[in-house]
Amino acid sequence: MATPLLDKVEDESAASPYITVTLRIRRFNPEISDESRWEDFSIEIDPKERVLDALHKIKWDVDGSLTFRRSCAHGICGSDAMRINGKNRLACKTLIKDITSIDKKTGAPKPITVEAIKGLTVLKDLIVDMDPFFQAYRDVMPFLVTSGNEPTRERLQSAEDRERFDDTTKCILCAACTSSCPVFWNDGQYFGPAAIVNAHRFIFDSRDEAGEQRLEILNDKDGVWRCRTTFNCTDACPRGIEVTKAIQEVKRALITRRF
Incomplete structure (x- = not known):
């Protein structure tokens, strides 16, 4: 007979918030090839986490060569702008749950596409020449x-x-x-x-x-x-x-x- 503690652990396990998602990332490394390529990474992640968290998980746990910019991770620095599912977004402000859709045929989440922003030369993976x-x-x-002398106090301005x-x-x-x-x-x-x-x-x-x-x-x-x-x-x-x-x-x- 299961103890109340074990029942609680099993219930928490059954209610795991994690889902399996695939990030389809456009990779480019000029030291290897002049052509870019798409690469899929399947990871388990809480859908309330951000695309930036998913990229960190891939870089830290799966493929350390994945290259992208980020800094404050709070939508202030603007470093991690990229195209996510075909739209320009900040990876640190984009929640997985807001961009995940279900494939009607398989019932599984569709891949989330991630690529560098357009119009600027790609240096490597998701990094462009700014x-x-x-x-x-x-x-x-x-x-x-x-013009004129430097003021002795702040320059006043009406609301x-x-x-x-x-x-x-x-x-x-x-x-x-x-x-x-x-x-x-x-x-x-x-x-x-x-x-x-x-x-x-x-x-x-x-x-x-x-x-x-x-x-x-x-x-x-x-x-x-x-x-x-x-x-x-x-x-x-x-x-x-x-x-x-x-x-x-x-x-x-x-x-x-x-x-």
């Missing part, structure tokens, strides 16, 4: 420009003036928006949504004095007019920034010179 992305960011002068650009201060430079843009895919010379968002943040800052300079930079043939308003960038933003709206406001400022 230099062109950050160069576009630097080109729009993402810093406060003022209303701050609200004008508050949304675009949320950018974490993850590149999810820029690498979801079909214009950027076709021509990497386009500044891209993230650079325009960060220009917007200063163009509409009442304390800044370089709005005209930034507008002229974005008036370039590779600037804001390349946007085709597909809303991919807004859909991809993990911070909920209204990216397309910000781009349209920059276009309007270029036409009216009012900002």
